[in-house]
Amino acid sequence: MDLRIGVVPVINLEWVQKLHRDMSTRGYSTEAVTETILGRMPDYVNYICPQFSRTHVNFQRVPMVDTSNPFIARTVPTADESMLIIRFADPRGIDFSYLLSMLHDSFMSRANTIVCPGGKMDLAMQLIFTPMIWRLIERRKQALGH
Numbered sequence: 001m002d003l004r005i006g007v008v009p010v011i012n013l014e015w016v017q018k019l020h021r022d023m024s025t026r027g028y029s030t031e032a033v034t035e036t037i038l039g040r041m042p043d044y045v046n047y048i049c050p051q052f053s054r055t056h057v058n059f060q061r062v063p064m065v066d067t068s069n070p071f072i073a074r075t076v077p078t079a080d081e082s083m084l085i086i087r088f089a090d091p092r093g094i095d096f097s098y099l100l101s102m103l104h105d106s107f108m109s110r111a112n113t114i115v116c117p118g119g120k121m122d123l124a125m126q127l128i129f130t131p132m133i134w135r136l137i138e139r140r141k142q143a144l145g146h
Contacts, residue, residue, distance in 0.1 A: 003056055005058075005059070006059065057088055059085070080117070087113045088113070103124055
């Protein structure tokens with residue numbers, strides 16, 4: 001694949017979202033949802049998590065509210081109650097200065113990682129992927145001799 005993208009919430013946020021959705025819209029009990037989550041753990045550990053080590057860019061939403069016990073959470077944390085961690089597998093060619101200037105209140109936590117407010121995910125994706133997609137299109141044109 002030319003561009004692999006990972007979008008993943010932290011596991012407790014995933015569980016809060018699943019519990020909230022399954023209980024409010026599907027009428028499941030907490031116990032039934034918990035059983036489903038536990039039944040999926042081997043697949044999560046063996047198949048889902050390893051995928052994120054093979055992506056070019058990962059986006060991870062981390063709530064800034066307590067999700068320590070997802071089984072008692074009353075609401076799903078919003079994007080504005082979260083921070084977004086954006087990790088680049090290969091930071092070469094990424095204009096971090098530009099991204100930091102466009103994503104207000106963002107900062108670098110590592111040489112290949114930007115942290116920004118969760119509500120800026122759409123903008124971050126536009127800023128990051130537009131040049132990447134243009135480069136892929138140009139490479140394709142060159143490969144086809146156009």
